[in-house]
Amino acid sequence: MQKILAHSVCQERHDKEKVYLKGKDKIVPPFRFGVEDVATKMWFHKLAYPGQCLTNSTESHWILGRLNIEERRVYMYNSLSTAMKDSAAIKACQPFAVLLPHFFALFDEFKKENKPICLDPFEVVKVDGLPQQTSNDCGCFVASFAEYFIDMKPIPPIFDVEKHRDRLAVLFYKYARMKEVEFIDSEDEAPPKDYVHNHRQVVVSIMHDKEKVYLKGKDKIVPPFRFGVEDVATKMWFHKLAYPGQCLTNSHLDIIFYYLRKKGKYAKEPKVKFTTTDCLFFKTIHALYEKFIAQKKNLSLITAQHAIADYIRGRKMLCGSPWHLCDHVFFIIHMETESHWILGRLNIEERRVYMYNSLSTAMKDSAAIKACQPFAVLLPHFFALFDEFKKENKPICLDPFEVVKVDGLPQQTSNDCGCFVASFAEYFIDMKPIPPIFDVEKHRDRLAVLFYKYARMKEVEFIDSEDEAPPKGSKTPSYERCRFVMVLRKRPL
Incomplete structure (x- = not known):
């Protein structure tokens, strides 16, 4: 089907300049290829599809010249060889x-060599004896003739243009994305050394809290x-994650804790058996607790059909575990x-909720312990609804869980509580002690780079983990996005 669709697009729009809808042709930011930036998808379309000229003019023809300095000969490679064409090429x-x-006579270096x-x-x-083109593919032939010679491989008599174009389009697209993922430039492409440092300083000093x-x-x-669990459509999301003093949002923490769940669920040898909740769970249990208290601890509110019960079953979130x-x-x-933001950690065996607070004062700790009460009071009643806890020899009791403050934690000096919460959880999952000195900037940089690299890597490899993939019966993604991928992957892989 994909091949038929690709052929259809090729037939209908073969010689047209406007393959993409208005405004949908842009690549933002442009792909940096050293000698030139590529800012349009049409560049890849022309590279990928046979019959597309690798130039703006359909009248032009590319040939390759190779100078052998020792032999004093210019070898001319022509993929459209006739008496008239060869005469023009020579x-x-x-x-x-x-x-x-x-x-050459102006340079002593030639004599020295x-x-x-x-x-x-x-x-x-x-x-x-060169393979000959049957359409406007001279540019692809020229590039391939040069590459065969450089690789010291014989030029084959039969030349699969579509295969060569596919290879070039995929290679250049993947290379451009890889450069973004790894934040790399080859030495001759790199900006001045002080560029990145100066740019960061400008952003921090001028726009820190804006x-x-x-x-x-x-x-x-x-x-x-x-x-x-969520799509990120703005660069500001990364700005808030990367720079100290920026408050993290529900979106940041939901995404971070989703990947912590994945880390635990798919690890070959998980160190800790755990799961997490999300920001919606907190709102849900707090709303239920207010109702529970207002109705004088009405136990009929606690049912196996409640959303909280679905969380406990592991069904409410991606990568959730029972x-x-x-x-x-x-x-x-x-x-x-x-x-x-604070972090709560329930130890089911001990029947304790451990409270992690990066802004610890008597007043703040009192408010934090109070914020943990809905978990401590309601969850024992929900656990009692499930026979699975008894089968796993988990302690079942309707008394509230004990809330215990974790002492000796590093303390925040600015609005970095979200970063502290994420790091406290990760230290525990990795079974590492929480250090007394906490480098917020280092942790934020790490998170921002990891998520950016991961997002770019997914684009480069065209991958989704099983739990992120669209449902089997779902509609295809947007037409333009599908077509851009199709340009690079017309053949079944």
Whole structure:
């Protein structure tokens, strides 16, 4: 089907310049290829499809010239060989043959390297036996002739243009994306060494606490980065994650904790049996707790059909695990009156909720312990609804869980509580002690780079993990996005 669709597009729009809908042709930011930036998808379309000229003019024809300095010959490679075309091609080589000997004579280096120096024109020699084009594919032939010679491989008599074009399009697309993923430039492509440092300093000093860091229309990520539980469509999301003093949002923490769940679920040898909740769980259990207290602890509110019960079954979130198979459950807790994130960790065996607070004072700790009460009071009643806890020998009791404050934690000095919450959870999952000195900038940099690299890697490899893939019966993604991928992958892989 994909091949038929590709052929259809090729037939209908073969010689048209406007393959993409208005405004859908842009690559933002452009792909940097050293000598030139590529800012349009049409560049890849022309490279990938047979019959597309690798130039703006359909009248032009590319040939390859190769100068053998030792032999003093210019070898001419022509993929459209007729008496008339060859005569024109040899004529096109004359400027090289006539002028270059005079330029070479200006340089002593040629003599030092024992290169022959003579003012007579180079001989122009036509290379015979080359495969011939049947459409406007001369540019692809030229590139391939050069590559075969460089690799010291014989040029095959039968030349699969579609295969060569596919290979070039995929290679260049993957290379461009890889450069973005790894933040790399080859030495000759790299910006000045102080560029990145100066740029960061400008952003930090001028726009540190501003919401509008980017110019109008420059904040978008197109297409959005897909992180399973949520898509990220703005660069501001990364700005808030990367720079100290920026408050993390529900979106940041939901995505971070989703990947912590994946880390635990798919690890070959998980160190800790755990799962996490999300920000919606906190709102849900707090709303139920307020109702529970208002109705004088009405136990009929606690049912196996409640959304909280679905969380406990492991069905409510991507990569969720049934709680009866876990030893620990992490809670993302937002103290709304304080505008402050804390972490809760339930140890099911001990029947304790451990509270991690990066802004510890008597008043803050009291408010944090109060924020943990809905978990401590309601969850024992929900656990009692499930026989699975008994089968796994988990303690079942309707008494509230004990809430225990974790002491000796590093403390925040700015609005970095979200970063502390994520790091506290990760240290426990990795069974590493939480250090007394916490480098917020280092942790934020690490998170921002990891998520950016992961998003780009998914685009480069065209992958989704099983739990992130669209449902089997779902509609195809947007037409334009599908077509751009199709350009690069017309053949079944």
